[in-house]
Amino acid sequence: MSDLHARAEAAGLSRRWQDAQGRDQTVSDEALAAILDRLDTDVGETVFVSGELGEEVPLPGTCRDGTALLVLEGGETASITIRGRMLPSINQPGYHRLEQGERQWTVAIAPPRCPTPPPGKHWGSAVQIPSLREGAGAFGDFASLASAAKALGRAGAAALAISPVHALFPADAGRFSPYAPSSRLFRNVWLAPAGEPVAAPPALIDWPSAAPDRMRDLRIVYDQLDDVQSQAFERWRQEAGERLEAQARFDALHAYFHARDRASGWPDWPEEYRDPANEAVARFAAEREDSIRFYAFAQWWADRALRDAADTARDNGMGIGLIADLAIGVAMNGADGWNRRGELLIGLSIGAPPDPLGPDGQNWGITALSPFALRRQGFAPFIDTLRAVFAHAGGIRIDHALGLCRLWVVPEGAPADQGAYLAMPFADMLRILRIEAQRADQGRGAIVIGEDLGTVPPGFRDTMAKVGMLGMRVLPFERNADGAFLPPDTWSEQAIAMTATHDIPTVAGWWKGRDLEWRARIAGRPVSPEDSANRARERTALWQAVGNGAPKPDEPATVVDAAIAAVAGTPCPLAIIPVEDLLGLDEQPNLPGTIDEHPNWRRRLADTLDRSLATPEVAARIAVLNAR
Known part of the structure; x- marks a missing residue:
């Protein structure tokens, strides 16, 4: 074995891996060397061990x-x-x-297992908070979420899943993807309720206008705090401690340099501000104390509103409540990269290896916690992250849960196919996850859902099932080796059932070929005859699985009804129907692989949920779900 290969093996880098078709692949020596150059593999003396009860x-x-x-x-x-x-x-x-x-x-x-859902079979929905119409602002916020939770809870839903609400970049309205946060330890302050209703909210969110407006509205709320509110805020700020102060300092610095130089993050700042321990940062904080206090306040206001939404969900009959989402990583130039640099895989991006859906691989442009830093620091960064996401939640979904086991890491600036799998301390992380899940939701415990889609390592799902982590079974992906859709009654009991996710077409959109139309439009061509013919065959196959022998319909509404009924009929303990499918909508929230070619994270619902759920078509779907 060469020295390079020995170093890679010692670091947990895999030279060989299996692709989605089960074929063996080999990582080049050049890729291994580039990754090793960016890894700090020192773990120091062992300070943390874990075991089973x-x-x-x-x-x-x-x-x-x-x-x-x-x-x-x-x-x-x-x-x-x-x-x-x-x-x-x-x-x-x-x-x-x-x-x-x-x-x-x-x-x-x-403990042996994560908490389980309440006895019986339940259903819930999933929403993109900014899409909500409740409150009639330029985009939905945590107050809108509370109203949606009330409407869905009263309709019979046990859970409401949301996309990540991690801290973004408050001064940069162009960075609105919830999956590329600045920090996973704090909240997206744009979702803190503030401001007056908008007369005619548009169908698409205009983030460059709406986000700065929200920050101005929050400043008005901040300036008008009464004595009782100020005292409550200061108590919360003191309890949050240095971690909050670092976040507020970052946000204030980012706002300052973004306004001055359009700087996107800390690597673009003057050298003396790139280290939070430098004297220049302390001087900035002293000179702009009120700005830093404002950003700390915005975190308090957001956290308080999220807590209220969680309480509303519980108060209106949701046995599980909000299901929060944990993004797999953070932007390298954000608050965590600035203040907690030693915890991250700086210089490496994470993504996915080449597969049929992405033949060149995927580079997500974010980084993740370093396995070596976790061991050096007694896993404190992971514990902190879990506690932040479990707060106010009756469950969490772990985005790309395979990252608990291994991460596809790519040198910054390199193509995604020049990556390799880096092993993570899977057993330790699963044990910590079980401890934190049992303690979450004020001691009631929170369910854990792992997104187990994509190239799944052998034995991963068996381990998930053993520790009580629920997987995800999504209708378009539940097929046998021949491509036929699996009968719903054969789906796993160790997973939640879904009609779709935010990254794939809605049922109606898939049936109508909206995803094919979008891809063709972006490519500047019509939908190919081959794609159209393939989708026609797939429609026939889906209807054979969910249509109960009825003639194949022309209109998608009937297919949506059948798909929801099929998912409701699975043995899965929880069925999650995205609100777009519950309402029979054509468009999906996000189209992976695009930036501004598709209106990702910008779509709004046409009406409030309480009115939408009362329509005969939607009420009939809810009745089917309530009969689970």
Whole structure:
């Protein structure tokens, strides 16, 4: 084995991998070398170990056989004996401390499984918050979400899934994708309710106009805080501590340099501002104290409104409530990249290897937590991230959950096919996930859904099922090797059932070929006869699976009804119907692989949900879902 290959193996980089067709692929030496050059593989001395409830825990080589002191999370202590570097079983889940001489280790003990959905079979919906019409603003916000949760809860829904609400870049209205956040530790302040209703809200959100307007409206709210509100904010700010101050400093600096130089992020700032510990940053904070206080306030206002939406969901009968979404990574030039640089894979983007849908691979332009930094820091960055997303949620969906096991990493600036898989500390992360899920939602526990679509490693779904993480079964993808759609009653019980996701066509749009039309329009050509013929065959195949023997319809509304009924009839404990399918809409929220060629994350619903759900067509679909 060459030195390069040995270094790659030690770092957890895979030289070989299997593609979606099961074919073996090999990573070039040039790609391996470029990735290794960007990895800080030092993990230091082991400070964190994890294990299962009631089982012995292997300890690192720095722990000697003999006596040690175990300090349980609740404060109880016990003298224990270490034999064969194995810690005797612990029957209390949580984060404990093992002490031996001058050394100590965090010992994370996980419960066997994530929390499960309530007994029975339930349904929910999924919404893009800015698309909501409740409140009649230029785009929907957390107050709109509360109104939508009320309407859906009263209609019988047990859950409401939302796209990520992580912090974006408040001063840059062009960066509105929820999956490329500045930080996953804080909120998207554009979704904080403020301002007066818009007379005639447009069908498409004009982010360059609407986002600055929202920030101006938030400034008015901030300037008009009364004494009680100011005191509540200051208490929250003090509790949030240095992490919030760093976020607010970043947002204030970003606003300043974006206005002055159109700087997109911290790498574009003057050198003295690129390190949050520099004196120049402290001077900036002192000189612009009110600006930093405003950005901290915006976080408080947003978090408070999200909490209210979660409470509204529960108060209106939702047994699960809001299902939050955890993006797989963050923008490299955002707040986390500035303030928590040592936690991230700086210099590397994450994405996906080449597959039939993306023959050149995918480079998502974001980065992720470093497995080496996680080990160095006792997994604190992962714990912090989970706690932020679990707050105010009865469940979470982990975007690209395969990233808990391995990440496709690509050197910054390189094509996506010049990447490799980097192993993640899967077992440790799953144990932490179970601990945090059990503690979430004010101790009630929160369900965990993992997006297990794409090139799935062998055994990954079995591991998910073992620990109680629900997968995702999406109607267009549930097919056998011949391409025929699987009967709904054969779908996995260890997953949620969905008609679609935000990244694929709605049922009506797929039936009408809207996705084909969009791709053809972007390519500057008509839909090809081959694509049209293939979709016609697929329509026949879908109808055979969901049509119950009825003649194939011409209009998509009947197909939407049948698709929702089919998903409702699966053995999955939770069926999630995106609001676009519940309403029978043609257009999808996002078209992957596009930037501004398609109005991604800009579409708005035509009416409020309470009125839309009351229409006969939609009410009939809800009745089918309530009969699960």
